[in-house]
Amino acid sequence: MQDLLDSALARIRDASTAEELEAVRVEVLGRKGVLSALSKDMGKLSAEERVARGKLINTSKQALESAWEERRDSFERAALAKRLDAEWLDLTIPAPGPRPGSLHPVTQIQWEIEDLFRSMGFSVLDGPEVETEFHNFDALNIPPDHPARDMQDTFWLEGGNLLRTHTSPVQVRGIEKLGPPLRMIAPGRVFRNETVDTSHEHTFYQLEGMMIDRHVSVGNLIYFMKTLLGAIFKRDVTVRLRPGFFPFVEPGFELDIRCLICGGPGCPVCKQSGWVELLPCGLVNPHVLRASGIDPAEWNGFAFGLGLTRLVMMRYAIDDIRWLQSGDLRFMRQF
Amino acid sequence: MKFSYGWIRSFVDGLDVPAEALERLITMKTAECEGVENPSPLLANAAVAMVLSAEPVEGSNHLQKALIDAGQHGRRTVVCGAPNCRRGLRTIWVPLGFKTIAGIASDGMLASAAELGIGKDGNGIIELGETDEIPPADSVIEIDNKSITHRPDLWGHHGMAREVAAITGKRLLHPIDPATLPAPGGPVKVGIEDLTLCPRYSALVFENVTVQPSPLWLQHRLMAVGLNPINNIVDLTNFIMAELAQPMHAFDRAKLAGETISARPAREGEKITALNDEEYALTTSNLVIADGAGPIAIAGVIGGRDSAISESTTSIVLESANFNASSVRKTSAALRLRTDASMRFEKAQDPHNTVRALARALELLPMLSPGIRLVGGLADSHGPLQEPGRVTFDIDWAESKLGRSLSEETVTEILTSLEFGVQNAGGRKLDVTIPTWRATKDIAMPEDIVEEIGRMVGYDSIEPKPPLVPCAPSYDPPEREFLRRVRRMVASQGFTEVSNYSFVSEEDAKRFGLALEDHVRVLNPIAAGQELMRTSLLPGIWRNVMENARHLESFRLFEIGREIHKNAVGLPDERPHLAAAIFTKDDGRASLFELRRMAECLAVDLHVRPAEPRSWEHPTRCAELWWKGAQIGRLSELHPSLMESGRAAVVDLDLTLLLELAPAQASYTPVRKYPTSAFDLSVICNARERAGTLELEIRRYAGDLAEAVEYVREYEGAPLAEGRKSVSFRVVAGAADHTLTAAEITGVREKIIEGLTGLGYELRA
């Protein structure tokens, strides 16, 4: 009996394949195996012998089973290890599928500024790119004989309409839509009939802004522009206003900021002046308020225009404005 | 526009601010300066010199060795190549140190007027008259023309001097005494046909005129501001224009036909050869000045060649007129001829100014042409001249506009210094009279006066102050947020955003099968190929694909932009579209499915329907995209004939439609309580039968109990016959209120089988 057990244990230990192990299991532990055979003739034994035999069979069975399980697990572990090894993968090869895309730099700056204005309670409005002469010029106090209406500046369309030369018509449309009091901006594409070169485009982006309320002063305008520009440039900025002529504002200003490169003493960027011309602004001309259907005796406000394209060029130090409309992915993917 | 600092200074009593500082002050208070040009250093050091002797230099055919007396610099020896260097000549010497010329140590140089920048003559050294002095060195301040378009008065030095006097608190000097003008009545008659087009025409006639070069000081003034000296008479007209902003013109009286000068619209077919030797064909929209024989000048733009001043001129008609700004601008634009005169008239000059200019001419001409005589009186024709405008100005109101306090004294002082009339109108209100030279275009309402006060007190004196505004949420158009979401989603799927022009060429429109007459046409396109407004983003996207394919093996790009669609009346429709492309060099199948998947992210459960191929599409790879009963776009591969290499799949989606169809908010249905059952079906059909068509048929026959019909796979090959395939679907059936019985499931299945069999399909379980 002990011999039998020892030899079975040895065979389990020595089994070199899962199949061999299974064969031993069937032979020893199976229904027709040796242990079953030993328990079959138990009926012929005395009661004491039977108890002893039973014990012996049980302990043998336990020993064999645990040896078998251990051996079986080791085969499974080996099989798993083998399979996993076969699944070796080179993770340094390029991953399939698309690379991340990107948004146009003008889109990115536009969103950034839209979010800034929205945080200050401004509505973001759109206006048509094809405009009427009334909205683009007359309503903005640019009468028919103003030099800004010369053919060389404006794209005229059949049917008497034109491509808006600025986002300012949305001032009028904004007042018409929202009524006073209001705070709004209007970013968008504008067109000038100009020859394209490294610093001029016939298609570019502007952002118009306007606040209409009962008592709006130049002091409010300065405060607001300083706050806004500080947020755009992410630092404290010094601004100054000087006279500038734009028919839709009165008084009208050119707003300069203290040069962000040299801080004032002068450098090539500010042409040694210490100041950089940034945007036109002013108090909304009463003619514009009237053309938009509101009473200038009751309401007034300020308006400004921001060159989005120019801001993009400044932020990324882009050397040639034509890249922006080029559709060249070698450029676009950098943003 | 160039301003001579010396000229301005001659009108501002005791001006002591140097040019550089003045430039900054003008920028801050009046108009944008573009810089200061400092005088030539030659002129700054120049001295008057007398040539004592001049002898030819041996071995040279033009050089002379001159001994000069340079006043306080003493005697010097100079080698000079000028042909007019001779004994007794009074000229100008410039100390430049010694230089060896032809073996002789030459000390400094004798200079020409051109070299000194004070005259046009460069042919020889300058010849000074007995009393001529060296013009003082002068700086030039350059002002941006755009910043003075609204200021007719600033197109002359006296107008700028008025600003400078106001800025610096000095007294403004006036160069004119109108009392010197003769009484009305002269040898020429003036006839104005339309007083709107020519509100005033004034003239003087002179005889015994000597046409000769202008004195040095005048040539210097003109040169400093960029005008070319010609002769004393023409220079006089330019000088007064640069001083008073009043363009003038001189006619040779001997060349005029008759004694009547008229200002009238040109007659159809009339022509004129102008001073620039160009011939202009005129139309009735051009105003001309005419004599008995025809046009002698294009009014406000340019004079005619035939009546021009020449060396033989002895008698002149000096015109000082006022023309309608818009008419001059139109004529100048139509003839493509912008002149110093037209630039000024375009800004709406003051009709009161014509006689001031003549008074100034009357004072200057005897100095320029000694012996000149006035003939007769002043010819002056005009309609009623506008009375100076008046505005009531409320100082409290102005304070609220500017956001700073103002005293009545300050306001009065500023307005008076700018030559406004000011009278107290009770309390803190002023009755302000607008000077005529500010009234034509510039100032009409109290807001305009606020600007005068604001700029003069200085905007830097205003404290920034936060505005008091209502606390209210902003209105945000839903399409903006939607477009942002689409952009972000498309970019996150690997597409790079591009931006194309709104223009498209006729050629590209045709290439994409777009009817030319459906496009809004640009009347003045900037270049060939930009004559139509785009009705599709695809031509632009195609060009992007072609260009990028030269550098890249594969890429994805997209544009969100507006299509412009013509309307019978009113503005065109501007519809935002999304156009996206995937370029690869493989078989192109994956690209098409990838674009469809991207479209499905925007329109969940969209339907793909077979499309009639268009000329630009791969004929067997194109489809319409439908969603909620509307066609939202198109998916296709570009026709290989449009490609140089590779393949490009494109999708075009109407974003306005997508936004309209997109649910405003999600709707919730309780999650199903009862289990569903699924079974598979295989349909045997022709190899080019579309799975989408089969799926629609299965849905149709399955009825309400079918919750989903999903495409599983398809198979071609044995044992199926050639040209046949088997397409498998999984049908999921269920009900909201109970678990389906086996009989119900079988019922669904049988309905499908029966229906499809009826359509001629063969089914396999």
Ligand SMILES: [Zn+2]
């Ligand atoms: Zn700087």
